[in-house]
Amino acid sequence: MLRAATAILACLALLALGCGGREDSTPVACLEGADVYEDALTAAPGQVLLDGETPISACLTENQDGGDLAEVGAAMVGAATSLNAEGRAEPGGAANLELGYLVGAAERGAAGTEGIHADLVRRLAVAARYAPGKQPLPAAFLETYREGFDAGRAGG
Numbered sequence: 001m002l003r004a005a006t007a008i009l010a011c012l013a014l015l016a017l018g019c020g021g022r023e024d025s026t027p028v029a030c031l032e033g034a035d036v037y038e039d040a041l042t043a044a045p046g047q048v049l050l051d052g053e054t055p056i057s058a059c060l061t062e063n064q065d066g067g068d069l070a071e072v073g074a075a076m077v078g079a080a081t082s083l084n085a086e087g088r089a090e091p092g093g094a095a096n097l098e099l100g101y102l103v104g105a106a107e108r109g110a111a112g113t114e115g116i117h118a119d120l121v122r123r124l125a126v127a128a129r130y131a132p133g134k135q136p137l138p139a140a141f142l143e144t145y146r147e148g149f150d151a152g153r154a155g156g
Helices: 002-017 034-041 066-089 094-110 118-128 139-155
Strands: none
Touching (some): 034 066, 066 094, 066 139, 094 118
């Protein structure tokens, strides 16, 4: 009788865990660092997939583990910081488009997560729109950024 009860409890525990994984777990590609995001973003404004299979918006899951959120956030903000520097050096270039796409895709992913990614999205926006000395960003930077943002928000 005790063995049967133990077996039933074990089965229930496995069902509660989803038999090996949660649907809301962070895809592995999202945890591989800023370079993975930057490499994938070269496909913007077309379909951007991390490691060829994961959209950026899928990196922000509904009940994301705090450690995963920190890793994803660090990778995204790192990519945004790098792309911002490139974009300021060449306003209107590919880096502005990629940067906008990253932020738009992150907003798309965060839209259904009940606010747990709000701070990350704010940090991304700050990193993306950074300008030394609080100088305004050039119109070409902003226009190309917006094009990328719209593409990322629509399909990222």
